[in-house]
Amino acid sequence: MKCKKMHLICIPTLLSLLVSNTVLAEHLKLDDIEVISEENSPLNKDYATTAGDAAKLLENEMGVSLYRAGGVSSLPVIHGLADDRIRIQVDGMDLISSCANHMNPALSYIDPFNVQTIKVYSGITPVSVGGDSIAGTILMLSKQPEFAMEGGLLTHATINSFYKSNNDAHGVNLSASVANAHAYLQYTGTTVEANNYRAGGAFKAAGIAANGRGYLGADEVGSSYYHSDNHAFVLGFHQENHLFELMLGLQEIPYQGFTNQRMDMTNNESQQYRFKYEGHYDWGLLKASAYHQRTRHSMNFGDDKQFFYGTAPGMPMETEGVTTGVSVEAETSISSRDLLRMGAEYQRYRLDDWWPASGSGMMMGPNVFWNINNGKRDHFDVFAELDSQWNQQWFTQVGIRASQLNSDAGNVQGYNNTTVGMAGYGAAANAFNALDHSKSDHNVDVTMLARYTPDHNSSVEAGYAMKTRAPNLYERYTWANTNTMVLNMNNWIGDGNGYVGNINLKPETAHTLSITGEWHDAQKEDWQIKVEPYFTYITDYIDAVSCASVGKTCASRTDGFVNLSLDNQTAQLYGIDMRARKRLSDGQGLGRFTLTSALSYTRGRNLTTDDDLYQIMPFNLTLGVEHAYSAWKT
Ligand SMILES: [Cu+2]
Numbered sequence: 001m002k003c004k005k006m007h008l009i010c011i012p013t014l015l016s017l018l019v020s021n022t023v024l025a026e027h028l029k030l031d032d033i034e035v036i037s038e039e040n041s042p043l044n045k046d047y048a049t050t051a052g053d054a055a056k057l058l059e060n061e062m063g064v065s066l067y068r069a070g071g072v073s074s075l076p077v078i079h080g081l082a083d084d085r086i087r088i089q090v091d092g093m094d095l096i097s098s099c100a101n102h103m104n105p106a107l108s109y110i111d112p113f114n115v116q117t118i119k120v121y122s123g124i125t126p127v128s129v130g131g132d133s134i135a136g137t138i139l140m141l142s143k144q145p146e147f148a149m150e151g152g153l154l155t156h157a158t159i160n161s162f163y164k165s166n167n168d169a170h171g172v173n174l175s176a177s178v179a180n181a182h183a184y185l186q187y188t189g190t191t192v193e194a195n196n197y198r199a200g201g202a203f204k205a206a207g208i209a210a211n212g213r214g215y216l217g218a219d220e221v222g223s224s225y226y227h228s229d230n231h232a233f234v235l236g237f238h239q240e241n242h243l244f245e246l247m248l249g250l251q252e253i254p255y256q257g258f259t260n261q262r263m264d265m266t267n268n269e270s271q272q273y274r275f276k277y278e279g280h281y282d283w284g285l286l287k288a289s290a291y292h293q294r295t296r297h298s299m300n301f302g303d304d305k306q307f308f309y310g311t312a313p314g315m316p317m318e319t320e321g322v323t324t325g326v327s328v329e330a331e332t333s334i335s336s337r338d339l340l341r342m343g344a345e346y347q348r349y350r351l352d353d354w355w356p357a358s359g360s361g362m363m364m365g366p367n368v369f370w371n372i373n374n375g376k377r378d379h380f381d382v383f384a385e386l387d388s389q390w391n392q393q394w395f396t397q398v399g400i401r402a403s404q405l406n407s408d409a410g411n412v413q414g415y416n417n418t419t420v421g422m423a424g425y426g427a428a429a430n431a432f433n434a435l436d437h438s439k440s441d442h443n444v445d446v447t448m449l450a451r452y453t454p455d456h457n458s459s460v461e462a463g464y465a466m467k468t469r470a471p472n473l474y475e476r477y478t479w480a481n482t483n484t485m486v487l488n489m490n491n492w493i494g495d496g497n498g499y500v501g502n503i504n505l506k507p508e509t510a511h512t513l514s515i516t517g518e519w520h521d522a523q524k525e526d527w528q529i530k531v532e533p534y535f536t537y538i539t540d541y542i543d544a545v546s547c548a549s550v551g552k553t554c555a556s557r558t559d560g561f562v563n564l565s566l567d568n569q570t571a572q573l574y575g576i577d578m579r580a581r582k583r584l585s586d587g588q589g590l591g592r593f594t595l596t597s598a599l600s601y602t603r604g605r606n607l608t609t610d611d612d613l614y615q616i617m618p619f620n621l622t623l624g625v626e627h628a629y630s631a632w633k634t
Contacts, residue, residue, distance in 0.1 A: 050112035051169050052192035052228045057112050063122030063577050065617035069494055070256040071194055071226035073108045078122050079534055080573045080602040080616045081135035084472050088138045093291040096349055098321025100474055101261045102492040104268050104297055109251055110140055111190040111230040113173040117141040123514040124449050124463035127383045127399035128341050134467045134510035145184040145236040154179040169194035184236035193227040196220050210306035222304035223257030223264055241280035248273055257302050260494045264302030270295045284332030295321045312359025322350045339387040351375035351473050362423040364415050374410035375473040379403055393453055401445040405470045408438040409477040422483050422555055432479035441507045443468035456522040462515045471505040475566055484555045487563045498563040502550050506568050512536045529580040541571035543606055575602035591629025598622045
């Protein structure tokens with residue numbers, strides 16, 4: 001259906017080849033080690049549809065919407081809250097977007113084909129998976145190791161490719177693994193590439209994309225091309241009740257256009273190293289992990305944007321982010337009723353964001369512009385969570401998390417040290433450098449949840465959560481306010497306006513009430529309905545404000561956009577999500593037909609200004625009919 005509307009031909013699997021050699025017919029799955037929560041969702045991995053963008057796997061998740069940025073860098077929104085407000089873990093790593101335009105969000109670092117499990121917490125998020133976020137949590141896990149039975153050998157190889165005619169998107173995914181009863185080695189690699197895609201019809205006049213650039217058709221969406229390569233090596237060991245895993249991940253995105261930004265990604269290289277341990281003991285479960293990621297990111301004007309401005313050949317912008325994390329978590333039954341979970345997490349983050357000089361003018365020279373110099377954001381968290389199964393009907397969970405977060409940034413300089421005029425950066429740099437940049441935040445999260453399951457056909461869950469997020473480094477430490485071009489470059493929101501940070505920002509705290517009701521037949525096969533209303537009140541919500549209201553004098557502009565800063569305000573969101581499905585026929589004859597529907601409504605208001613919040617998905621209702629016949633699904 002989607003394909004027809006877009007005038008494209010989907011060939012999800014042009015070539016699909018599976019090679020397997022199993023010496024022993026059975027292989028050993030470590031089911032006892034994998035802890036799957038009920039938020040675990042079945043994956044619809046249509047490779048052509050996701051085409052390198054793991055965020056697109058979340059498209060049908062209850063409570064989640066997406067906003068598009070680059071071809072492989074969509075950003076999820078949970079109940080109207082997006083980006084850094086969501087905790088996103090990829091294989092246990094909390095990855096941070098190291099770019100003034102947030103072009104490399106966490107989910108851009110995993111290939112959708114490699115994702116095995118997604119867990120989305122959209123309502124009340126347990127503190128064990130929350131922290132430094134005020135919306136929900138998204139956990140994405142890649143393929144888990146499979147070991148052979150004792151004395152056996154398990155080998156596996158898969159190659160997939162796809163082609164989409166609309167934007168010539170094509171890619172290859174390769175996966176190979178070998179395992180015996182105790183060790184496991186896996187490689188997965190992917191390359192995806194696409195040209196600009198075409199809209200359903202003409203939406204602008206055809207012509208050159210920009211001065212000195214090529215021609216764009218009337219239906220061609222400029223700056224929507226991309227190319228992304230991912231490689232992951234995993235080595236696992238399994239000894240009785242202990243699992244050790246080492247992962248090396250490499251990513252390169254040589255180019256990715258951004259339709260919603262003034263810049264494009266001209267390179268993104270990332271190396272990820274991860275160690276994971278899971279062990280079962282008589283007293284319970286112990287999990288530990290450590291990770292290290294380095295990202296080197298470059299931006300400039302891509303092929304569909306003007307490159308020369310006077311004597312300046314483009315505007316190079318460079319970023320390096322280094323994230324290191326360690327976590328330990330233990331889970332133990334303290335009685336037949338109570339399960340206690342305790343953990344500690346540490347994360348260290350470093351960020352440099354610098355823009356080399358360009359051209360002979362004062363606007364971008366003669367010095368290097370330091371947007372963020374030696375930015376630091378480190379936090380240490382501890383949490384405790386108690387699950388209690390009081391009887392067949394009642395389950396409760398209470399949790400508390402405390403976090404100490406320290407951030408800092410070094411002194412900066414502009415392209416020049418002139419203190420007057422819009423191309424003079426000295427005054428703003430001097431003012432920023434005169435301030436003490438180090439900040440400490442002490443955050444507390446609390447969760448209380450109760451679930452009542454009266455029978456096999458229904459359950460009701462209700463809860464309250466208090467969650468806190470500290471400002472990111474761009475929100476706190478971007479400093480240049482005299483030049484619109486520079487302000488434009490700091491736009492992690494993706495709305496075309498110019499932004500300057502505010503060092504006085506406080507962490508934002510959300511209070512959420514949520515109820516989830518679920519009704520279904522006993523087997524959850526014939527019919528199912530799930531309703532989730534929610535209400536969130538946020539104090540110190542970080543929102544865009546006029547520069548003057550926070551004592552800054554920003555460059556004025558008349559191009560329809562505005563230059564803004566940030567301040568803590570009060571916001572409120574409420575809404576409802578609903579999902580329903582009913583089987584229409586039972587699988588005899590023509591196959592099984594199922595009617596599905598999804599409804600979501602979110603209303604978000606800034607109570608300080610009485611304005612609507614940004615990035616809120618309008619009311620939407622989706623109806624569908626699923627058809628399954630043997631192995632076919634439509
Ligand atoms: Cu960027």
